[in-house]
Amino acid sequence: MSFVVGTAGHIDHGKSTLINALTGIDPDRLEEEKRRGMTIDLGFAHMQMPSGIEIGIVDVPGHARFIRNMLAGVHGLDAVILVVAADEGVRPQTREHLEIVDLLEVRHGVVALTKLDLVDEEWLEMVTAEVKTALERTSLAAARIVPVSAVTATGLNFLTAALDDVLGETQARADIGRPRLPIDRVFTMSGFGTVVTGTLVDGSIAVGDELELVPGDRIVRVRGLQQHNRQVEVALPGGRVAANVIGIDRNEMKRGDVLARPHTMATTRRVDARVRVLRDAPRPLRHGAELTLHSGTVEVGCRAIALEGDAILPGAEGWLQLYLDAPIAARADDRFVLRQPSPSATLAGGRFADVSPRKHSRHDAAVRESLERRVAGNIAQEELRKYAHGIAISALMKATLAPVTDFDELDAKRVGEWLWAPEPWNALAARVREELATYHAAHPLRPGMPREELRSRAGIPPAAFGAALTGLVADAVIEQRGPEIALPDHQVAVEATDGAGSKLLEELGRTPFAPPSIAEAMQKSGAGSEVVRALERRGDLVRVSDDVAFTKSAYDEAVALVKEIVASSGSITVAQLRDRMGASRRPVLALLEHLDSRHVTRRVGDARVLR
Ligand SMILES: Nc1nc2c(ncn2[C@@H]2O[C@H](COP(=O)(O)OP(=O)(O)O)[C@@H](O)[C@H]2O)c(=O)[nH]1
Ligand SMILES: [Mg+2]
Numbered sequence: 001m002s003f004v005v006g007t008a009g010h011i012d013h014g015k016s017t018l019i020n021a022l023t024g025i026d027p028d029r030l031e032e033e034k035r036r037g038m039t040i041d042l043g044f045a046h047m048q049m050p051s052g053i054e055i056g057i058v059d060v061p062g063h064a065r066f067i068r069n070m071l072a073g074v075h076g077l078d079a080v081i082l083v084v085a086a087d088e089g090v091r092p093q094t095r096e097h098l099e100i101v102d103l104l105e106v107r108h109g110v111v112a113l114t115k116l117d118l119v120d121e122e123w124l125e126m127v128t129a130e131v132k133t134a135l136e137r138t139s140l141a142a143a144r145i146v147p148v149s150a151v152t153a154t155g156l157n158f159l160t161a162a163l164d165d166v167l168g169e170t171q172a173r174a175d176i177g178r179p180r181l182p183i184d185r186v187f188t189m190s191g192f193g194t195v196v197t198g199t200l201v202d203g204s205i206a207v208g209d210e211l212e213l214v215p216g217d218r219i220v221r222v223r224g225l226q227q228h229n230r231q232v233e234v235a236l237p238g239g240r241v242a243a244n245v246i247g248i249d250r251n252e253m254k255r256g257d258v259l260a261r262p263h264t265m266a267t268t269r270r271v272d273a274r275v276r277v278l279r280d281a282p283r284p285l286r287h288g289a290e291l292t293l294h295s296g297t298v299e300v301g302c303r304a305i306a307l308e309g310d311a312i313l314p315g316a317e318g319w320l321q322l323y324l325d326a327p328i329a330a331r332a333d334d335r336f337v338l339r340q341p342s343p344s345a346t347l348a349g350g351r352f353a354d355v356s357p358r359k360h361s362r363h364d365a366a367v368r369e370s371l372e373r374r375v376a377g378n379i380a381q382e383e384l385r386k387y388a389h390g391i392a393i394s395a396l397m398k399a400t401l402a403p404v405t406d407f408d409e410l411d412a413k414r415v416g417e418w419l420w421a422p423e424p425w426n427a428l429a430a431r432v433r434e435e436l437a438t439y440h441a442a443h444p445l446r447p448g449m450p451r452e453e454l455r456s457r458a459g460i461p462p463a464a465f466g467a468a469l470t471g472l473v474a475d476a477v478i479e480q481r482g483p484e485i486a487l488p489d490h491q492v493a494v495e496a497t498d499g500a501g502s503k504l505l506e507e508l509g510r511t512p513f514a515p516p517s518i519a520e521a522m523q524k525s526g527a528g529s530e531v532v533r534a535l536e537r538r539g540d541l542v543r544v545s546d547d548v549a550f551t552k553s554a555y556d557e558a559v560a561l562v563k564e565i566v567a568s569s570g571s572i573t574v575a576q577l578r579d580r581m582g583a584s585r586r587p588v589l590a591l592l593e594h595l596d597s598r599h600v601t602r603r604v605g606d607a608r609v610l611r
Pocket of ligand 1: 009010011012013014015016017018037038039062083114115116117118148149150151152
């Protein structure tokens, strides 16, 4: 089992010296650090605890100017060693680091009261009391305080034992199968190529794995892995990892980027977040404030949009939307810290609730309620609510980074691969009903509305249209009538033609077997082509060619006659039928050709037989 432990505390209080004394590794690795005797960037060491637990150690700079480096180092810590020099006691970065540890919810740790060799009993008691007070109401309130001296090695065994105890009570890092390595260092190693380091969380990675660089949308492959200076085939979460990656140049990656299992992290420039403002914050967190966001190993400028009220007061909590100056890799539930750039101070921290939110109108209670439900675990349901036009399951999976099984329980209208939240689905059905009602009223003779017209009028995205229609038919909201769509109770209303329809039928029926041409009948009756189509659809007339139509009864009789003649004489000719119908050649020929095309009859020479 392995854990990652970080240092915290004011500059010069002996953090790096302590780590060196504990591990034999000098965490100040930079030339400049050695020269100035000061930690500037993150340093790394590792050791085995008496219990056998392996720990990776991240040593952070204490100087206020390098707080951003410290913030990159605290991501993924299982425990902290808060270092306070016994001779100086609690100083500004003691408090600030403690606040950060608290905001990031690191709950395990010990306090090393260093430079024991420089103070007497009485002073030590005083400083111990001061440290206890500082720890109150923080996530480290229960941390043991162990006096040590790195110079004389006094107390180092007790410190190690205390840390071992704490780690014994610490849960191993969860492996949720979605490994990610927020990068804290990138360098090239001769013979290896590009190496990145970081604290691995949420899953393991193995040599040969493909990982996605987020942001960046690039795929890299893991060629080699090291943990605590040893080659490993698989790196487990909760450990420091150095990964040798191929498929990318050193200068294409930087601290703050994340290597993750492909498609498990969002690239975002906007997040909704629950924040808590520090009790000792120098000012309220105001709407519109320009701040710096730290999450994982990334640092990015941002603007805060208060979703309730105009400010969140020190000690209070609230909802914010953050507009980021640059895209970052994020996942819901990730922790973060907000600082004001100048004068530099830590202000607040919290967790992301939604990493791909819409822009919100401020002071909207529904937005906050949705976020509350989201953080309570209903992520997919709340995500679905955002899509007024429905969403494909694959897109919802991508948006929520959730596995497919999570969608079975959703309160949703599901048609094939499409999902609608109940509200958008009902709204869609209402819109379609309304559009169809309007259309039917304007076009009583038409059987329905052309599909594409309905789609564009009801504002349904083309990709969702097929599923939407299927769903609406299933819900009996609409009916599909050939290529057209209608409300189920819509009837073509020939009566609505002011009698033109019946006049036309009258014209045709006057000499049923020798009807006038359609054009002539239309002209005499005043019926338009729409009326003709409506009568045809209703079955009141049968159109056998472009200009010949029979009334339904005449047509039925004529067909019966054809069958009768063929039955008695084996076949039928145009002349035979013309004689029996007492009609001219034109309608008779049209009728027979029509019957051919309907496969009722078949031509054999000059005659026709039944099929
Ligand atoms: N006397 C004494 N000096 C110490 C002890 N620990 C560290 N120092 C000194 O304190 C100074 C700052 O130590 P350093 O580890 O760089 O502090 P950091 O900034 O917290 O990492 C150095 O000069 C150390 O030699 C200690 O236990 N006793
Ligand atoms: Mg140091």
